[in-house]
Amino acid sequence: MIAPRRVLVYAGTVASVLAVWALLAGTGAVAPLLLPPIGDVWQALTDLASEPSKLLEPVGTTLEETATAFGIAALLALPTGVLVGSSRLLRRAYEPVLTGMNALPLVILYPVLAATLGVGSHSKIALGALYAFFPIAIAAARATATVDGRLITAARTMGATRAQWLTGVVLPAVLGPVLAAMRVSLGLALVTVIAAEFIAGAAGIGYQLGTASQSLDSPGLFAWIVVACLVTVAVNLLFSLATHALQKGVHR
Template sequence: MTELTALGKSPAPAARRGPRRPRRATALNLTAVVLGLAVWTLLASIGVQGLPGPLQVAAKAGELIADGTLLDDALASLRRVLLGCLLGTLLAVPIGFLMGWYATARGLLEPYVQFFRTIPPLAIIPLAIVLMGIGEVPKVFVIFLASFLSSVVATFQGVVDVDRTLINAARVLGASDRTIFLKVVVPASTPFILVGMRVGLGSAWGTLVAAELIAAQEGLGFRMQQAQLYYDLSTIFVGLIAIGLLGLLMDRLLLLAERRLTGWQERR
């Protein structure tokens, strides 16, 4: 008999409560989607500024899927976002660790990070065009910048917020700085890094439409801009929904990775 049972507390209710929260969250999510579609249908039915209804948008999405346009645009946008986010994260994490672990690096790098963090990545587009041309490089660069700034600040804050008690305890036990960094600082900073990646991913998708204004020939942002010229609201809605779904899917994957990598954290 376990101690829990000996105290007269049955573990069964706690075990039963485990799966209930995800089920309740899923039910609430589905309810929100249904309510959103109902409100959208209502607004379209009363003719709000020519707003297309869900069925009209679904029909347009079917056309774009059938001729391959939506798939090509989605793949082009996804490639740019993934490349920009990957490069941004790969550079941001080591810089964030340097800033958080070494006071000298913090003093040298923090002014630049904070300066560029106040400049919207969209404001860099004219400069990127002049310096990098109109190919793929400036598009990826502005997306990279959006994800980099979010990730570097999150990583830096994660290192700074590591509990000093853990570091001091490791030093008392004879751990070297390298061991402390790898065994204490990196694991404790991982939740911050992953949150920074999620924020950076949102910023990257938010920058995508403007980035694809740089002489793009394909992409969801490009397709939406073309549809704007012809007042094709259905295509614009298809682009918006595609961006939202892709962004949501990528965010859920990062959230899953966060739960796997930070399973030691106490959660509510």
């Protein structure tokens, strides 16, 4: 549950942003093309809400691509990180590679992905998965490396197989750091998918942003920016609730 003070801080921040926006747009300090009046943006949002398909289809496309990218990244990154972290040799060899790749602007690979997989959803999913992969793998590797070796030795002494001590000892120990990294990776996947849709897409929130931008529809552009922000907040909140429930269940 969100604390009341935090709600007040969020509400105050939103109110401050809206007040500054209204002041700048109302006084003409910023051209309407760059910062449209709040009323015009609200009207654009109302128009979107009046035709649910115009709103739900792009949002659904983006969420589907994001979920697929994040799922692929998590399924590949978690075992990779645990494997790297469970061996000192592998950790010394591959952790610098993982951290180095994580620092790269992987968006430069999008032309290659688009040429290979096409400009449809596959290339966007692949780019989103790349961005989401490395934070999870790094967190899993570092958390695995800090697991008390005596616990693993005790599990082995009791006859546990490698799979059993990995799932029974290592995974519960790394769950917290990995879930925190997954939260970051989910946000990266969402932002990356929207950016790829903006660059070369035929559907999704990013495509709608690009279309509004190219047609100089400033209220429409800001309306879709608001939609993107709301979707991001909703996804983050849902993931936080899910991870909280998962951690609570594991540590019972």
